[in-house]
Amino acid sequence: xxxxxxxxxxxxxxxxxxxxxxxxxxxxxxxxxxxxxxxxxxxxxxxxxxxxxxxxxxxxxxxxxxxxxxxxxxxxxxxxxxxxxxxxxxxxxxxxxxxxxxxxxxxxxxxxxxxxxxxxxxxxxx
Numbered sequence: 001x002x003x004x005x006x007x008x009x010x011x012x013x014x015x016x017x018x019x020x021x022x023x024x025x026x027x028x029x030x031x032x033x034x035x036x037x038x039x040x041x042x043x044x045x046x047x048x049x050x051x052x053x054x055x056x057x058x059x060x061x062x063x064x065x066x067x068x069x070x071x072x073x074x075x076x077x078x079x080x081x082x083x084x085x086x087x088x089x090x091x092x093x094x095x096x097x098x099x100x101x102x103x104x105x106x107x108x109x110x111x112x113x114x115x116x117x118x119x120x121x122x123x124x125x126x
Contacts, residue, residue: 005092005102006124016092018102021075021120022051024087027106035100037087042096051096052077054122061125070125077118085110088120 005018026038042050054073063069073090086109093099103124112118 005100016099018071018090018092019053019056019073020051020091020094020099021054021073021122022089022091022096022101023077023085023118023120024089025084027086027109030087030104030106034104036097037089037101037104039087040096041083041085051091051094051098053094054090059123061123070123073120073122075120077112077120079112079116079118080114082111082113085112085118088122090122090124 022037022040024037024040028038040051052075054075057072057074058068059070059072060066060068061070085107087104087106089101089104091099091101103122105122110118
């Protein structure tokens with residue numbers, strides 16, 4: 001799904017741009033074909049840990065100087081309700097459980113408490 005989204009975003013302006021980041025609380029292993037987070041955190045269950053438009057930039061990770069080879073997505077989530085973050089993904093649409101995810105990843109559990117800020121940087125290297 002992620003490769004399809006990336007390819008179509010490069011050639012088709014009618015496809016919504018990959019720009020939204022979300023986090024979730026499910027630790028089930030990532031698998032081919034997953035198009036959503038398995039337990040996406042929303043304003044209802046974690047206040048400001050909801051899907052948002054990420055800051056997007058092109059960066060150089062391992063390409064020759066002057067060439068960017070990586071798409072980087074960044075967001076800072078303000079936590080208002082204690083929760084555990086265990087998954088992250090980038091989406092082509094806003095709104096919980098909407099659109100398609102590119103690259104759902106399971107992360108080491110982050111036990112976030114009310115008042116914490118969780119910063120997430122997600123990179124896709126080409």
